[in-house]
Amino acid sequence: MNHDKYINSVNLNQNTNFPYLVLNVINGNSYPRNPGFRVMHWHEDIQFIYVLDGKIDVVTLESRTVLHKGDGFFINKNVVHLVDKTDACHYNSFIFPDYFLRFYLGSPAEQIVSQVIGLKDFPVFPIVNVKEHIAVLNTLRKLSSLEHNKTTLYPYEVLSTLSVLWLEFCRAVQIFENEAHKKNSQITNRMAIFLQYIELHYPEDVTLESLAESANVSKSECLRCFKTTLQTTPYKYLIEYRLFKAADLLKNTDRLIENIASEVGFHHVSHFGKCFREKTGFSPSEYRENFYFMLKQ
CATH class of the missing domain: 1.10.10.60 (Homeodomain-like)
Structure with missing residues (x-):
């Protein structure tokens, strides 16, 4: 997929000596401010989400997942996505580079991490309240608590907790035993065309007809694609993009x-x-x- 079609939401701490970013999102407002999260975007880093209250929708070009209080979510690097609030909600988003998990050059951990990071057939994974996921959820909860009790050891506490998180996550999803499932790519390809068209023409008078014609589909099919993937209309997405x-x-x-x-x-x-x-x-x-x-x- 050509990621130039989408917004690269850059890690605000990427140029520091500790490029670990925690977004505290309350009712659709991000702290620190990060406008890119309001539209379809992607990260060069990996991302975990933990829902503290309410519920949210995590949307990719191929799926939509509703998460409730106490649930978590994994988003692989380079995956185009959007986190959409459906109600009053509060969640934390943990964004960090995968080299945090590799320990050192030539480490055995490198191979394990490489089997997951960037794997096209493993773009996202919901972490819900079932026995196999409890350890992962507990670790995500600990990451959230660290934000409220920062000590001089905060960076080391975060790094060690992320290592535990990754270990428990790999155990939970059994990534090394499970076969990846192929996704239907037709709607993905159409959405890629639609979103690229909006990116190129957003200053102009974009109409539903012109948007549908860009992918050679009917207006009703264009509406269906946006409804299925983003649970919104082309017009609302266009406004969101213009505001960004x-x-x-x-x-x-x-x-x-x-x-x-x-x-x-x-x-x-x-x-x-x-x-x-x-x-x-x-x-x-x-x-x-x-x-x-x-x-x-």
């Missing part, structure tokens, strides 16, 4: 807000402001001011 691009421009340029609105495809700045506030809780100007304030801290 606008947030990036607000942070990284000093362009006028009305110019940004027009540049990302909104014809009326009032409509842009309304949509932006609904998604972020801030007006565009407040969002920009808050970002600059955080940079000065």
Whole structure:
């Protein structure tokens, strides 16, 4: 799959000496702020999720999984996905490079990790409240608790806990004994075309008809594909994408807000402001001011 079609949600700590990122997501708002998680995206790192309250949907191009309080989830590196809240919810997302698990160059652990990481036939795995998964869930819960009780040993506590997590995870899924199941790729291919079309044409007047024509399907089939994979409509996804691009421009340029609105495809700045506030809780100007304030801290 050509990942240039999708957003690479970069680990905010990737250039530090400890590239371990924990997103604390409450009712759809991420702390620290990470706008890319609102649209289909992928990571160069691996990701585990633990649901602290409520429920969420984890969506890929091929599947949709509902998770409830106490459930967990694994997302392999390079897997295009979206975490969508379905209710009031609170979850932690743990994102880190796979070399955390390899110990040292030439380690026997390298081979074990390599059998899982990046495996196309093992993109995701739900971790639910069954006997075989309890140890994994307990370890995810411990990772969450470490965020509230940080000591000088925090990095070492995290690394040792991640090693335990990986060991218990491999035991739970029995990855080395199970055969991977092939997925139906037709809807995946169509969604790839749709999302690429939106990425290339989002500033323009994208219509359902033009989107459907990009994959040579009917308008009803286009709607079905979005409903099946993302549980949304093409229009709603287009708005989400435009808002993501606008947030990036607000942070990284000093362009006028009305110019940004027009540049990302909104014809009326009032409509842009309304949509932006609904998604972020801030007006565009407040969002920009808050970002600059955080940079000065």
